Every structure is written in C-alpha cells, then in structure tokens.
Amino acid sequence: MGNIFGGDKKREITDVDRAILSLKTQRRKLDDQRKRTDTLIEREAVVARTLVAQGKRDRALLALRKKRLHGQQLEFLDKLVLNVEETDVSLEDVEQLMSDTAEAKEYETRVQSMFGESWTGVDEEAAHAELAEMEAQLLDEEVLDLPSVPQTKVADAAAVPGPPAQVEALAATPREDRPEEPLPA
Amino acid sequence: MADFPMPVFYSYPPYFTLQPVKETQRKQRESWKDLILSYCCHHRIFIVSLDAAADEFPLFENKAIQRKLSLEARSLLLEDLAASGRGRWLGPDRRRLLVLWRGVGEWADVIHAWARGNGLEDSVVSLEELLGGEDVRGSELAGMPRELLSAALRTLEERGKARVFRGDANDDTGVKFFA
Amino acid sequence: MLIGARHLISNGSPHLQESFKALGDHVNQTKLELMRSQMAVFKESLEQFALKYRSDIRRDPAFRESFHAMCVTIGVDPLASNKGIWNRLLGFGDFYYELGVQCVETCLVLRSSRRRGSAAEAVSADDVLKSLEKLSVLGGGLGVVTVGGSRYVRSQPMELSRDAADALDFAQRSGGFFSAPDLSASLGWAPARTEFTLQQLLRDGLTWLDLPPDAGAPCLYWVPAVGMEQAAAAYAAAHRLA
Numbered sequence: 011m012g013n014i015f016g017g018d019k020k021r022e023i024t025d026v027d028r029a030i031l032s033l034k035t036q037r038r039k040l041d042d043q044r045k046r047t048d049t050l051i052e053r054e055a056v057v058a059r060t061l062v063a064q065g066k067r068d069r070a071l072l073a074l075r076k077k078r079l080h081g082q083q084l085e086f087l088d089k090l091v092l093n094v095e096e097t098d099v100s101l102e103d104v105e106q107l108m109s110d111t112a113e114a115k116e117y118e119t120r121v122q123s124m125f126g127e128s129w130t131g132v133d134e135e136a137a138h139a140e141l142a143e144m145e146a147q148l149l150d151e152e153v154l155d156l157p158s159v160p161q162t163k164v165a166d167a168a169a170v171p172g173p174p175a176q177v178e179a180l181a182a183t184p185r186e187d188r189p190e191e192p193l194p195a
Numbered sequence: 196m197a198d199f200p201m202p203v204f205y206s207y208p209p210y211f212t213l214q215p216v217k218e219t220q221r222k223q224r225e226s227w228k229d230l231i232l233s234y235c236c237h238h239r240i241f242i243v244s245l246d247a248a249a250d251e252f253p254l255f256e257n258k259a260i261q262r263k264l265s266l267e268a269r270s271l272l273l274e275d276l277a278a279s280g281r282g283r284w285l286g287p288d289r290r291r292l293l294v295l296w297r298g299v300g301e302w303a304d305v306i307h308a309w310a311r312g313n314g315l316e317d318s319v320v321s322l323e324e325l326l327g328g329e330d331v332r333g334s335e336l337a338g339m340p341r342e343l344l345s346a347a348l349r350t351l352e353e354r355g356k357a358r359v360f361r362g363d364a365n366d367d368t369g370v371k372f373f374a
Numbered sequence: 375m376l377i378g379a380r381h382l383i384s385n386g387s388p389h390l391q392e393s394f395k396a397l398g399d400h401v402n403q404t405k406l407e408l409m410r411s412q413m414a415v416f417k418e419s420l421e422q423f424a425l426k427y428r429s430d431i432r433r434d435p436a437f438r439e440s441f442h443a444m445c446v447t448i449g450v451d452p453l454a455s456n457k458g459i460w461n462r463l464l465g466f467g468d469f470y471y472e473l474g475v476q477c478v479e480t481c482l483v484l485r486s487s488r489r490r491g492s493a494a495e496a497v498s499a500d501d502v503l504k505s506l507e508k509l510s511v512l513g514g515g516l517g518v519v520t521v522g523g524s525r526y527v528r529s530q531p532m533e534l535s536r537d538a539a540d541a542l543d544f545a546q547r548s549g550g551f552f553s554a555p556d557l558s559a560s561l562g563w564a565p566a567r568t569e570f571t572l573q574q575l576l577r578d579g580l581t582w583l584d585l586p587p588d589a590g591a592p593c594l595y596w597v598p599a600v601g602m603e604q605a606a607a608a609y610a611a612a613h614r615l616a
Contacts, residue, residue: 021373023360027319031362031369034321038367206606208551209582209596216576223582260610261587 040091044084051080062144070144074137199237202230211262213271227272230254232281236296241340245269245290285342293342302347305335307356310372322348322368420444537563537571542580545597549612550605551584553592 054077061070090110204210204226214220234254235243245266249256256263264272273292276282280298285291297305306325310316313330324331325344331337336344348370351357358371430437534542544560545552558568572595575581584594596605 021355021358023358023371027360027369027371028362028366030319031321031360031366034319034324034369035362035366038321038323203602203606206610207596207598207602208586208594208606208609209584212583212585215583216579219576219579219582222579260606261613262584263587 037091040087044087044091047080047084047087051077051084054080058141059144059148062141062148067141067145071137071141074140074144078133078137078140199234202226205230205257206260208260208262211257211260211264211268213265213268224272224275228275228279228281231272231276231294232296235294239338241294241338241343242285243273243292243294245273283342283346293340295343299343299346299350302339302343303350303354303356306344306347307351307372309334309336310357311374315372316374317372319369319371321366322370325370535571535574537567538574538578538580541571541575542597542599545581545595546600549608550598550600550602551594551596551609553594555592557595 054073058070058073058077061067061073093110210223210226214223231243231254234240240252243252249263255269270289273282274289276292276294277284281295283293283295285293309331310318310320320328322341322344325336326339326341339347348357348359351372352359356373358373360369360371362369424431424441427437427441431441432438540561541557544557548556548560554565554568554572557563557572558565561568563571572581575595575597576583580597580599582596582598584596586592586594598605
C-alpha cells in the first residue's frame with residue numbers, strides 16, 4: 011500500500027472521519043447517561059418501597075413518578091443508542107441524528123424543570139398502579155412473617171420495623187441535595 | 196498468573212538499606228532498577244506511586260526478611276528509572292511514575308499492530324475506546340494509562356502511521372490509523 | 375654427484391654458484407612444504423579426533439583437560455581464536471569466553487543472581503582458572519586470591535590489610551554477616567580498630583551495610599563474597615523468620 015504519489019492525500023482527516031468520531035462520542039455519552047439513569051431508577055424504587063413500608067403514600071407516589079420519568083428517558087436513550095448503532099455513514103443521517111440529539115437534550119432540560127412544577131408528563135394512572143402493587147407486595151411479605159392472619163388489610167405502622175435513619179433522612183431531602191451513591195438495598 | 200522469580204539479592208537484607216558507599220550504592224540501584232522493570236513488565240504494572248500501600252505494590256518490602264526500602268530510597272529508585280528514560284513522572288510533585296518496561300516507541304508499534312489485527316486501518320477510533328473498549332480488553336493494550344496511550348499515539352503520528360484529531364469541542368479525541 | 379658439489383660450489387664459476395643457491399632454496403622450500411603437509415596431516419588427525427570425541431570433550435572436564443594437554447604438546451591452542459575451525463568443531467571459543475565473563479560477573483556482586491543453570495556443561499576448577507587466565511590479559515586486576523581457607527576470584531585490584539583479611543575470615547566463619555560488637559569480641563579488637571577496618575571494607579565494596587528494622591539493634595555488616603544465598607538463609611534461620 012505504498013503511496014507512490016507522495017503528499018498527504020492518504021493521511022487526511024475527512025469530514026466523514028469527523029462524523030464518525032462524533033457518532034462514537036455521542037454513543038459513549040449516551041451509554042454513560044444510560045448507566046446513570048439506570049442507577050437513578052434503582053434508587054427511586056428503593057426509596058418508594060421504603061416509604062410504602064412506612065405508610066407514607068404521597069411521598070412514595072412522588073418517588074414512583076420520578077422513577078417513571080427516568081424510565082421514559084431511558085427508553086428515549088435506548089432508541090437513540092439504537093439509532094447510533096445502526097446508522098449508516100451518510101452525512102444526512104448524521105445531521106438528523108444531531109438534531110435528534112439536540113431534541114433529546116431539550117427533553118432532558120424540560121424534565122429537570124418539571125420536577126419543580128406539575129406532573130403532566132407522567133402517566134398518573136401507571137404511577138398509582140405501581141404504588142398499589144408495592145403496597146400489596148408489602149402486605150404479602152407481612153403475611154409470611156406474622157404467625158397469624160391479620161384481621162385488617164392495612165398494615166399497622168407500629169408492627170413494621172423502622173427504616174435506617176439515613177434512608178428516612180434521604181427520602182426527606184430534596185433531590186438536588188442528595189449524595190450520589192445509591193442507597194443500600 | 197505465573198510466579199515471578201525473584202533475584203537472589205531480593206532476599207539479601209543489605210539491599211534494602213541505601214548503601215553509604217557511592218560505588219556500592221550505584222550497583223545496588225542498578226540491580227533494583229532492573230528488578231522494578233522486569234517486575235512491572237511481568238505483572239503489567241504501569242504506574243508506581245510513592246504513596247502506594249504495601250499491598251498495592253509489594254516489591255519495595257520483603258516481609259520474609261523484615262526489610263523494606265525507605266521512602267528516600269524508593270524515591271531515588273524511581274528517579275533512576277526516569278533519568279534513564281525507562282520512566283516518566285506524572286504530575287509535578289514526582290510521586291507517581293509511569294514505568295516504561297516497554298519504550299514509548301515500542302508501545303507505538305504495539306498499538307499499530309493491534310489496529311492492523313482488528314482491521315482498523317483507515318478507520319477512526321476514539322481515545323476512550325482505546326482506553327476501555329471491547330476490542331482492547333484482553334489485548335496488549337489492556338490497562339494502558341491515558342498518559343502512555345497519548346505519548347505512544349504522538350509517536351505514531353510522528354511516524355505518519357496515525358493522526359490524532361478532535362471533532363468539535365464536545366467530541367472525544369479521535370485517532371485515525373493508516374496502513 | 376653431491377660429494378663433488380661442495381667442491382664445485384666453492385671453486386666453481388658464478389653461474390654454478392647461482393645454480394646451487396637456487397637448488398638450496400628449492401630444497402628449503404621443499405622441506406618447508408613437506409613440514410607444512412606433515413603439520414596439515416597432524417592437524418587433520420587432531421581435528422578428526424576432536425570431532426569424534428566432541429561430546430566427551432564438552433561433557434567431561436577431566437577429558438577436556440587431557441585434550442588440552444595433547445593440544446599443547448602439538449602446539450595447537452584451541453582457545454586462541456573465537457573463529458576458525460576449533461570453534462566450529464568444539465564451540466570452545468565461546469565456552470571459555472562465556473565462562474570467563476560469568477566469573478567476572480559473579481564478582482560484580484550484584485549480578486550473583488545469574489546462575490549457570492543445571493543444564494549447562496559441567497565445569498571444573500581447572501576450567502575456571504583457565505578462563506581467568508585468558509581474562510587476565512584484559513588487565514583490570516582480575517585474578518585469584520586466597521583468603522582464609524578459600525580461594526576467591528578477585529575482580530578489582532586491591533590490597534587487603536591483615537585486619538581486613540581477618541575480618542573477612544571472621545565473616546566467613548559467621549555465616550556471611552556480623553555486627554561490629556561481634557567482630558570486636560571475636561578478634562579481641564578495640565572499637566576504634568573495628569570501626570576503622572569496617573570502614574575500609576565498606577569503601578572497598580567488600581562489605582555492605584544493613585540497618586535492621588529494630589532501631590535498638592546494632593547495624594549489621596554483610597560480605598557478599600562469602601555467598602549471598604547461604605547467608606540470607608542463615609539469617610532467616612537465626613531470627614526464625616518465614
């Protein structure tokens with residue numbers, strides 16, 4: 011593969027090269043974002059479960075709404091990642107992807123602001139359903155624990171072991187002030 | 196991993212005391228230099244830190260004879276590596292050394308061979324991929340620290356075997372390999 | 375014909391003298407050539423011998439010694455040159471060169487980690503001495519020194535004082551290492567004398583300093599020439615280490 015004509019003809023960085031690099035960067039960033047979101051979803055689920063065990067329904071619902079939002083973002087990211095993987099090296103496709111990514115970034119900022127405002131983006135029904143499911147699960151666990159079948163459906167708050175102090179404190183702090191590491195399961 | 200056979204001097208207590216006689220010290224440091232290089236090569240250790248705990252880098256202490264090299268001695272040994280071109284200091288405070296059990300030029304060859312082996316000639320790869328991508332795991336490039344990778348890529352560039360470039364400001368650094 | 379020749383030469387004409395001179399030269403030449411061909415025959419026999427017994431010569435130091443003696447009788451030095459037929463036949467040049475180098479390297483104490491390996495050819499003391507003789511042409515104070523009961527290979531020129539020699543002897547008897555108090559006690563020396571001798575030995579590179587981990591314990595002096603592995607093992611045993 012000798013370059014008999016000399017010069018830098020073969021050693022140029024083309025626009026296609028730059029485009030590929032951009033794609034790879036996007037993909038890496040999306041992957042990183044995906045991992046972070048996965049972690050957030052896990053954390054919110056743990057918080058919600060704990061709150062349900064404490065009988066704090068409203069707070070639990072809040073956590074579940076957040077979890078769903080993260081989940082939606084994850085779906086979106088997955089689609090983007092799929093796009094990046096399947097994409098041909100054609101400039102138009104790349105440009106389309108760029109604008110999609112810009113859209114994704116916009117979406118993200120919208121989601122961030124939403125946490126302080128209304129919940130119109132979240133499927134309320136689904137959030138409630140999940141809450142109910144968690145409560146039922148909790149009940150099942152209690153049924154297995156107690157020696158006799160309880161008469162009432164609602165769990166007696168006093169019978170449930172309290173969560174570690176740090177979990178309670180964590181659930182109570184606003185999202186932005188929380189530390190990064192996930193909660194113990 | 197196969198055991199690394201230690202040289203005889205490693206069990207000889209005086210080698211862990213910085214010798215007061217200049218000529219003797221010179222021989223001592225020479226022996227240690229060779230040992231550090233071959234030990235790091237065998238275990239694929241890239242960076243030696245003066246602040247590392249004994250279990251992170253156990254070479255400077257031999258519990259079997261209850262001897263260990265003083266901080267001063269370790270510092271001198273790392274300095275010897277740097278002075279002879281077999282190491283590069285990372286950071287201005289001279290506490291972490293990149294050990295070049297393979298020279299930068301040789302690393303450049305290794306990277307290029309890896310690129311060829313993976314059919315990456317005339318292809319673009321990001322620096323992040325070279326640091327931790329799938330194709331790198333289990334290869335000769337595995338575990339290479341960023342500083343070493345950058346240095347080796349610069350050498351490849353000088354040889355015209357690769358080009359390092361940025362896309363726009365938000366992109367990772369890219370490398371294009373040439374045949 | 376020859377009887378008259380002398381008479382003819384001294385009394386004969388210049389032409390005749392020249393002819394006889396030419397004849398004389400021719401005879402000398404013939405003699406020389408005859409000798410050469412005889413030597414060639416000798417050499418060939420010797421080469422064949424070497425080739426036939428090649429593996430024995432390599433393997434057996436005693437046989438090798440005899441072979442050398444035979445070569446010397448004939449006036450052939452198989453070690454003379456690294457190249458040439460002998461090296462090809464026996465691979466000798468390299469052998470002795472390498473052995474000599476290994477000896478010198480062993481002297482450079484820190485290289486004592488290099489071993490000849492169990493698979494290497496057997497070596498006799500004679501072999502070692504021979505290779506050292508070869509190396510001595512390099513100068514540099516290479517040679518063999520006798521201290522106490524043992525012969526040591528010396529790789530640098532030095533004069534050993536009596537006290538220094540005695541201290542080394544003590545080192546050998548103590549398993550390769552000792553403290554200053556140990557030395558003083560054993561040889562009945564005043565501390566100053568001990569100190570002076572130890573400094574001398576350190577300066578000459580015959581002794582290395584060792585600071586034990588316990589700050590209260592006296593520092594130790596080690597003599598690598600006595601043998602590093604044994605000394606290290608003796609130390610470990612004495613202190614009941616792993």
